[in-house]
Amino acid sequence: MAIRCDFCTSKARYLQRHSGAKFCGRCFTKSLRRRVWRDVGRNRMISDSRFAIFAVSGGKDSVACLDIVAPLGRVRRTQMAVLTVDEGIRGYREEGIKRARKAARASDLEFHTASFKREFGADLDSIVDRLGSPKRACTYCGVLRRWILNRHARDLGADRLITGHNLDDEAESALLNLIRGDPARLARSGPNYILSHEKLVPRVKPLRGIPGKETLLYDIFNRLDVHLGSCPYAGFDFRNQVRSFLNQVEEDRPTSKSSFLSTVDRLSAQFARLYAGGRLVECSRCGEPTVGGECKACQLLRSVGLL
Ligand code: SF4
Ligand code: ZN
Numbered sequence: 001m002a003i004r005c006d007f008c009t010s011k012a013r014y015l016q017r018h019s020g021a022k023f024c025g026r027c028f029t030k031s032l033r034r035r036v037w038r039d040v041g042r043n044r045m046i047s048d049s050r051f052a053i054f055a056v057s058g059g060k061d062s063v064a065c066l067d068i069v070a071p072l073g074r075v076r077r078t079q080m081a082v083l084t085v086d087e088g089i090r091g092y093r094e095e096g097i098k099r100a101r102k103a104a105r106a107s108d109l110e111f112h113t114a115s116f117k118r119e120f121g122a123d124l125d126s127i128v129d130r131l132g133s134p135k136r137a138c139t140y141c142g143v144l145r146r147w148i149l150n151r152h153a154r155d156l157g158a159d160r161l162i163t164g165h166n167l168d169d170e171a172e173s174a175l176l177n178l179i180r181g182d183p184a185r186l187a188r189s190g191p192n193y194i195l196s197h198e199k200l201v202p203r204v205k206p207l208r209g210i211p212g213k214e215t216l217l218y219d220i221f222n223r224l225d226v227h228l229g230s231c232p233y234a235g236f237d238f239r240n241q242v243r244s245f246l247n248q249v250e251e252d253r254p255t256s257k258s259s260f261l262s263t264v265d266r267l268s269a270q271f272a273r274l275y276a277g278g279r280l281v282e283c284s285r286c287g288e289p290t291v292g293g294e295c296k297a298c299q300l301l302r303s304v305g306l307l
Contacts, residue, residue, distance in 0.1 A: 012024055143296045
């Protein structure tokens with residue numbers, strides 16, 4: 001006999017391990033949307049926003065985030081648009097960009113692109129060539145992408161940048177910050193981020209409480225077209241080891257990631273108070289917000305001869 005959904009009579013398609021609840025696709029979709037909408041409202045992510053931009057890569061999380069949050073913009077009359085960054089990774093990024101464009105069209109939002117090549121004069125592939133090894137590709141990619149997203153979101157007039165980071169991403173970042181032993185960074189990592197600057201577009205993460213497995217299920221149940229390919233540089237990042245470790249712990253003890261993240265959030269709130277005096281200033285070269293001197297993006301560009 002088929003196992004039934006706990007909330008209707010349809011066939012169950014997902015057993016949520018930590019709660020024991022069984023869902024059909026429709027009831028799962030409703031429940032996930034409700035959880036995300038509640039977090040968006042509770043944390044006032046877009047309540048006073050006039051213009052919010054979604055950073056969409058075309059992957060499973062950013063496309064799900066757009067599908068779930070865009071209707072809220074229509075209800076609240078918040079203007080919204082989509083921004084995609086083309087890092088320039090041959091054989092990989094093109095597919096994601098196609099999906100991002102399609103997702104923007106499905107939500108009836110304007111689609112904007114920015115690229116490493118146009119902005120820095122070199123794509124990620126040629127930066128990796130200059131480095132002579134793919135080992136630090138993710139460091140360059142992450143820092144330069146954040147720089148572009150902030151600059152373009154601001155130039156477009158946005159007052160929020162909505163990203164698709166999920167619970168797994170955030171737990172990994174939290175553990176990485178602890179391992180790096182950088183308390184100022186930890187202070188900036190949680191929801192209590194207090195260092196601010198008028199040129200920094202505030203970022204919000206509606207999927208912060210949702211495991212990556214559930215965003216993928218949302219995509220599948222709602223037939224969203226997402227790019228599931230792997231980046232050729234992904235295997236070299238230290239984050240992979242942290243991810244494997246956390247996945248192993250979660251496998252043995254479901255909800256470990258969410259309880260770890262909420263503990264780190266409480267810690268980061270304390271650190272945020274300690275570092276309340278810290279102020280962001282403008283980078284001495286590009287003018288983007290930074291903790292002091294030349295920003296990380298400019299330092300990295302300089303290190304590969306692009307400045
Ligand atoms: Fe960039 Fe690394 Fe992600 Fe590839 S895996 S897109 S290099 S951050
Ligand atoms: Zn700079």
